[in-house]
Amino acid sequence: MQLRIPGPTPCPEEVLRAQSRQMINHRGKDFSVIIRKVTEQLKRCFQTQNDVLILTGSGTSGLEAAVVNTLSPGDRVLGVSIGAFGDRFADIARTYGADVKKLSFDWGVPADPDAVRQALKDDAGIKAVLVTHNETSTGITNDLKPIAAVAREFDKLILVDGVSSVGSIDLPVDAWQCDVVVTGSQKGWMTPPGMAMVSMSQRAWQANEKAKMPRFYLDLGRARKIFDEKGQTPWTPGISTLYALDVGLDAIEKEGLQNVFSRHARVAKVAREGAKSLGLTLFARESHASNTVTAINVPSGVDGKKLLQILREEHQVVLSGGQAKLEGKIFRIGHLGWVAESDMNVVMAALKKALPAAKGA
Amino acid sequence: MQLRIPGPTPCPEEVLRAQSRQMINHRGKDFSVIIRKVTEQLKRCFQTQNDVLILTGSGTSGLEAAVVNTLSPGDRVLGVSIGAFGDRFADIARTYGADVKKLSFDWGVPADPDAVRQALKDDAGIKAVLVTHNETSTGITNDLKPIAAVAREFDKLILVDGVSSVGSIDLPVDAWQCDVVVTGSQKGWMTPPGMAMVSMSQRAWQANEKAKMPRFYLDLGRARKIFDEKGQTPWTPGISTLYALDVGLDAIEKEGLQNVFSRHARVAKVAREGAKSLGLTLFARESHASNTVTAINVPSGVDGKKLLQILREEHQVVLSGGQAKLEGKIFRIGHLGWVAESDMNVVMAALKKALPAAKGA
Numbered sequence: 001m002q003l004r005i006p007g008p009t010p011c012p013e014e015v016l017r018a019q020s021r022q023m024i025n026h027r028g029k030d031f032s033v034i035i036r037k038v039t040e041q042l043k044r045c046f047q048t049q050n051d052v053l054i055l056t057g058s059g060t061s062g063l064e065a066a067v068v069n070t071l072s073p074g075d076r077v078l079g080v081s082i083g084a085f086g087d088r089f090a091d092i093a094r095t096y097g098a099d100v101k102k103l104s105f106d107w108g109v110p111a112d113p114d115a116v117r118q119a120l121k122d123d124a125g126i127k128a129v130l131v132t133h134n135e136t137s138t139g140i141t142n143d144l145k146p147i148a149a150v151a152r153e154f155d156k157l158i159l160v161d162g163v164s165s166v167g168s169i170d171l172p173v174d175a176w177q178c179d180v181v182v183t184g185s186q187k188g189w190m191t192p193p194g195m196a197m198v199s200m201s202q203r204a205w206q207a208n209e210k211a212k213m214p215r216f217y218l219d220l221g222r223a224r225k226i227f228d229e230k231g232q233t234p235w236t237p238g239i240s241t242l243y244a245l246d247v248g249l250d251a252i253e254k255e256g257l258q259n260v261f262s263r264h265a266r267v268a269k270v271a272r273e274g275a276k277s278l279g280l281t282l283f284a285r286e287s288h289a290s291n292t293v294t295a296i297n298v299p300s301g302v303d304g305k306k307l308l309q310i311l312r313e314e315h316q317v318v319l320s321g322g323q324a325k326l327e328g329k330i331f332r333i334g335h336l337g338w339v340a341e342s343d344m345n346v347v348m349a350a351l352k353k354a355l356p357a358a359k360g361a
Numbered sequence: 362m363q364l365r366i367p368g369p370t371p372c373p374e375e376v377l378r379a380q381s382r383q384m385i386n387h388r389g390k391d392f393s394v395i396i397r398k399v400t401e402q403l404k405r406c407f408q409t410q411n412d413v414l415i416l417t418g419s420g421t422s423g424l425e426a427a428v429v430n431t432l433s434p435g436d437r438v439l440g441v442s443i444g445a446f447g448d449r450f451a452d453i454a455r456t457y458g459a460d461v462k463k464l465s466f467d468w469g470v471p472a473d474p475d476a477v478r479q480a481l482k483d484d485a486g487i488k489a490v491l492v493t494h495n496e497t498s499t500g501i502t503n504d505l506k507p508i509a510a511v512a513r514e515f516d517k518l519i520l521v522d523g524v525s526s527v528g529s530i531d532l533p534v535d536a537w538q539c540d541v542v543v544t545g546s547q548k549g550w551m552t553p554p555g556m557a558m559v560s561m562s563q564r565a566w567q568a569n570e571k572a573k574m575p576r577f578y579l580d581l582g583r584a585r586k587i588f589d590e591k592g593q594t595p596w597t598p599g600i601s602t603l604y605a606l607d608v609g610l611d612a613i614e615k616e617g618l619q620n621v622f623s624r625h626a627r628v629a630k631v632a633r634e635g636a637k638s639l640g641l642t643l644f645a646r647e648s649h650a651s652n653t654v655t656a657i658n659v660p661s662g663v664d665g666k667k668l669l670q671i672l673r674e675e676h677q678v679v680l681s682g683g684q685a686k687l688e689g690k691i692f693r694i695g696h697l698g699w700v701a702e703s704d705m706n707v708v709m710a711a712l713k714k715a716l717p718a719a720k721g722a
Contacts, residue, residue, distance in 0.1 A: 001383070003383070003384055003385065003386065005386055005388075007597060008384040008385075008386075008387060008597060008600055009384065010383060010384055011383065011384060016380070016381040016382070016383065016601075017381055019377070019380035019381060019553075019601055020377040020378050020380060020381055021377070022362070022364070022371060022372065022377065023364055023369040023370065023371055023372060023547070023553060024364065024369075025364065025366050025369075025679050025681075026369060026554075027366075027681070028673075028679065056417070056418055056419050056422075056554070056555055057417055057418050057422065057578065057596075058417050058578070058596035058597045058598065058599075059596070059597065060577070060578050060595075060596040060597075061417075061418065061578045061596070064577050064578045091577070092577045092578075095575050095576070095577045096575045096577075097575065184597070186384070186597055186600075192380075192384060192599065192600055192601040193387070193417070193597040193598060193599055193600055194417055194555050194598075194599030194600075194601065194602060213575075214456050214457045214458065214574075214575065215456070216421070216425050216452070216453045216456045216457075217418065217419070217421050217422045217425045217453075217579070218578070234421075235418075235419035235420070235421040235422070236368060236369060236419045236420065236421075236545070236547055236554040237419070237554060237555075238419075238553065238554055238555030238599060238602065239369055239547075239553055239554055239555075240377075240380055240553040240555070240601060240602065240605070241555060241599060241601065241602070244601070312389075318386050318389065320386075320388070
């Protein structure tokens with residue numbers, strides 16, 4: 001089976017097996033040793049000296065944590081969106097009472113840093129910028145570096161959805177001065193879903209002191225306090241997932257972070273070139289095509305749903321369809337985490353056979 | 362190693378091993394088959410026809426979900442508390458803007474249903490009652506049946522923290538007409554931590570329609586919709602934990618729910634009698650002593666912390682200390698989930714040796 005969706009991603013045997021370890025006391029020393037080790041490794045992968053906190057929850061819980069721990073109801077925020085996940089980030093802020101000013105771009109193109117600058121120039125009341133680094137729904141990687149620089153230029157907080165980028169695509173949190181960055185265990189970390197990881201800068205902690213959005217389960221201040229004091233989490237954590245993350249991080253560090261990034265770039269190139277060689281067209285603007293997910297237009301005359309079904313049932317290749325307004329219009333190949341060029345060759349060979357079968361179906 | 366804390370609890374080999382299964386598409390058919398099966402089994406264990414929804418998070422995320430999905434800021438609620446978890450439930454409601462009227466009892470005794478009745482009589486403005494079924498911090502099981510009956514009598518919503526009771530101690534959700542009931546995977550379910558399970562009555566859904574507390578990640582309405590329509594969860598779920606829960610539930614149903622309850626009662630009796638035979642005294646009023654956790658007073662002249670250390674390091678028995686104001690004053694034996702009388706005999710044999718060693722330490 002080739003599970004090639006943008007998460008959950010397949011996990012190496014040793015990661016899966018790590019989960020078979022018996023439970024331990026989450027208030028005991030053995031636990032604190034593991035979570036401290038994992039946290040140090042995450043910091044290296046985030047390329048940051050900032051606090052990185054581990055939450056038991058999906059990536060979306062991390063996005064919510066980013067919002068509710070730094071903002072107050074009524075705060076004006078700029079919600080930069082290039083797809084479904086940018087929309088989601090803005091929706092979370094709106095749900096908790098933020099005054100969200102949306103800066104939306106066409107799906108399939110990246111956000112324009114100059115447009116972000118203009119939006120911040122036009123409205124001095126904006127307190128924070130919400131932005132997706134890698135938009136999983138469209139297969140675009142935003143130019144986060146210049147966007148973050150603009151946020152710094154105007155002295156705004158920048159909250160980054162790095163769910164499908166951190167650990168797979170270069171995102172040097174400190175060098176780019178990103179205040180809050182969120183990822184999820186089921187993406188590049190070669191780990192099952194169930195944990196969100198969030199980095200918080202000093203500036204984010206300062207905002208946290210004044211932030212009035214309600215939070216309890218996702219209270220990062222509470223998480224930082226008990227982690228610093230005891231190497232624990234406020235609530236009972238997903239211990240098996242932590243065991244898995246522990247092993248996944250070892251694999252990343254053994255390969256070397258830069259090598260992991262390069263591998264993702266190579267694999268993505270195989271995916272894009274392979275698709276084009278089959279006569280397919282890419283949905284995302286190629287200059288900003290993501291190294292973790294490739295979005296491909298469903299060719300005319302092909303039933304996208306049928307194509308995915310044939311791939312799954314006859315070729316054991318599982319891909320994703322389009323989300324929201326792209327349903328039926330694109331399909332997506334996830335290539336992050338435990339993935340090599342050879343996996344993309346398998347996917348392309350299956351696509352080559354499945355495409356004609358899905359035509360006029 | 363005897364891990365005998367009130368969760369995480371040890372898991373049977375087959376439960377742990379289930380987590381080694383490779384990831385699957387959480388938007389695919391295989392996933393929906395599992396979550397639908399697990400949900401049906403959970404309903405039987407909750408003894409309910411109500412919806413039961415599975416969240417990726419700790420038990421506390423389930424308590425937060427109970428509050429934010431049924432209440433609005435400013436709503437007056439009665440927070441019945443007999444310990445740390447009753448306090449926590451009330452704190453969550455207060456955090457989200459509820460006007461919490463606290464009805465606290467001494468730690469170590471159960472809530473008095475008549476006092477609940479009087480409180481509801483005294484204040485017609487109360488909308489909901491928050492109550493802990495089994496208070497893990499003190500080892501008391503509340504008389505939930507009459508408390509729930511009082512809530513019905515006054516037509517109030519009743520939200521129940523059943524984290525350490527459902528599946529281990531009889532809690533017939535429909536017979537007792539409990540509106541929202543919460544549990545967590547790491548308790549009686551013989552499953553690692555990482556999932557919360559929440560039942561919602563029709564009355565709870567009616568409250569949900571008007572409830573204005575902000576919610577996104579923990580939005581149960583969203584969870585119900587996508588579960589009913591597609592057998593999915595709104596956000597990527599902890600797939601490995603679901604694999605484990607699947608097997609844990611099979612084990613419970615194979616044994617038979619009533620047999621599981623009886624076993625917990627027998628094991629708890631061995632714990633209480635064993636402690637008394639060692640000259641120890643129970644912290645909780647024995648008429649309401651919990652079948653999932655036994656709280657024991659640290660005898661005078663004994664250093665409680667040292668006792669736990671000796672048990673852990675010299676006898677491979679891991680117990681819990683006291684929480685909050687009971688720190689150093691009691692220690693607690695968890696006996697829920699995968700546990701038999703023989704395990705308590707091991708714990709008692711270790712205690713017998715460790716107690717003199719911890720005296721005057």
